[in-house]
Structures are given as structure tokens and as C-alpha cells.
């Protein structure tokens with residue numbers, strides 16, 4: 001398997017119910033952490049991993065994501081005319097020139113596995129990445145999580161999922177991995193089960209929103225029946241993959257913020273403000289004043 005990951009899929013067709021009413025009109029992935037939407041952090045991570053083709057699995061309401069990565073003619077010409085070149089560079093800098101975007105529609109929100117399957121005509125047979133933008137993984141100036149995972153691929157390793165330990169009482173929110181007790185940073189997956197109750201979960205090692213998968217996963221997704229929550233689950237297809245293929249559970253370097261819920265988005269915003277020299281001190285003072 002090649003070390004390079006050309007294509008990365010962004011499933012962005014979920015309903016985002018935890019952010020209603022905002023998500024009536026704004027896709028969850030367009031919610032900002034400081035001045036950048038979640039999808040921008042996700043795209044930056046994919047580009048950092050070497051991707052040149054970004055496949056967005058969207059629904060008919062989510063035009064904002066396509067608009068965001070498109071050229072903004074009127075705004076750009078106004079900024080150029082008024083000599084605001086720094087702002088112009090920001091507006092034009094959402095995507096490097098060599099990267100292209102492809103949009104496919106998921107007609108109905110039938111689950112993450114189904115969303116990934118919708119990308120099959122664009123991805124074909126090659127290995128590809130999946131990034132869930134609501135899991136923001138920040139590793140500062142160091143290689144992003146997807147790049148770290150791509151480096152694991154070789155002839156022997158067919159794929160990798162990003163994992164981290166979660167509190168036992170939260171296993172029913174995640175795909176939970178069984179590594180047969182192997183606690184190494186990149187451990188072979190023996191099994192994976194979607195949203196098990198704490199008492200039956202094989203571990204507390206949870207998959208977070210990064211996957212590197214072989215093209216063969218699509219055949220398995222075709223055969224996957226609705227699972228937990230009545231949705232077609234990506235983890236069920238990965239479980240089927242494990243029979244013949246070596247897939248690693250990888251404890252990434254970086255901090256993950258679960259921006260699919262309100263507290264996670266607040267934490268990410270504060271953490272990013274503290275990273276920004278222009279905001280750090282005032283943010284610290286404000287937080288101290290709250291006590």
C-alpha cells in the first residue's frame with residue numbers, strides 16, 4: 001500500500017441535532033472555533049496528510065460548505081480594490097491551489113457507514129481517509145493525527161483508526177476496540193463493537209473521528225445491515241474487514257475536542273484562544289474572573 005493518502009472523505013450529512021436551533025440553517029461543521037469553521041481545521045489536517053482530493057458527503061441543505069471553499073468573487077474583488085491584501089489572503093487561503101473538492105449527496109441520513117459508502121464512486125479502490133470534522137484534533141505545529149496514521153500504512157497494514165481512552169460509563173457513545181490487551185501506541189485490532197453498554201464493552205478504547213481505510217471497505221459496507229440506532233455503521237464494516245486484514249488502533253499524538261457537543265465546542269474555543277498570542281492573556285484573565 002502506498003504511503004500517500006490522496007483522497008479524504010468528510011461525512012457532513014448528519015442532522016446535528018445537538019446544536020439545534022443553529023443547525024436548522026448552519027451545518028454543524030460550519031460552527032466556528034474562533035475565526036475558522038470546524039471543517040477548515042479538518043481540511044487542513046487532511047492536506048497536511050497529503051490529500052489532494054477532498055470528498056464531502058453532504059445533504060441538500062448544506063450548501064454553505066461548498067460556498068465556503070468556493071471563490072468569493074464579490075468579496076475578493078472588494079478587498080483587492082481597497083488594498084486589504086492581508087484579508088484577501090485569508091479569504092483565498094481556505095484551500096491550497098493543488099487541492100480539489102468533490103461533493104456527493106447522501107440522500108438520507110442513514111448512518112456514518114452509509115455516508116462513507118456514498119463516496120465510493122469518487123474514491124474507487126484506493127486507500128482513503130475519513131475525517132469527522134466535529135472531532136477537532138489539535139497537535140499544534142506537529143504532524144496532524146491523519147498524517148501520523150498514514151505513516152503506519154505498509155504492505156502489511158491495511159488501515160488504521162484513531163483511538164483514545166474514554167471513561168467506562170461512556171462506552172455506549174463510541175465504537176469500542178478490542179486489542180486483546182495490547183496497550184501499545186499502534187495495536188492490532190481484534191474486534192470492534194459499536195456503542196456497547198459499559199458492562200459488556202471489551203475495553204474503554206474508543207474510536208474517534210479519524211480512519212484510514214482500504215477500498216475494500218466499500219464491498220463490506222454494501223453488505224452491512226443497519227446496526228446500533230438503526231443506522232448503517234462504519235464500525236460494523238470495519239469489524240468484517242478485521243477477518244482478513246490487519247487494521248491498527250492508533251493512540252494519536254494531539255488533543256481531541258468533541259465539538260459535536262456544546263461543552264466540547266466551548267473547550268476547543270478556550271484552548272485555541274489560549275494558543276493565540278493576541279487573545280491568550282485576556283482569555284486567562286476572563287476565566288480567572290469567573291471564579
Ligand code: UTP
Pocket residue numbers: 011012013014015016017018019028057106108109110111112114115132133134260
Ligand atoms: P453524529 O453521530 O455526530 O450525528 O455523526 P450528527 O447528526 O452529525 O449530530 P447529532 O448527534 O444529531 O447532534 C457523526 C458524523 O457522521 C456524519 C455527521 O455529519 C458527523 O460528521 N453523518 C452521520 C453523516 O454524514 N451521515 C449520517 O447519516 C450520519
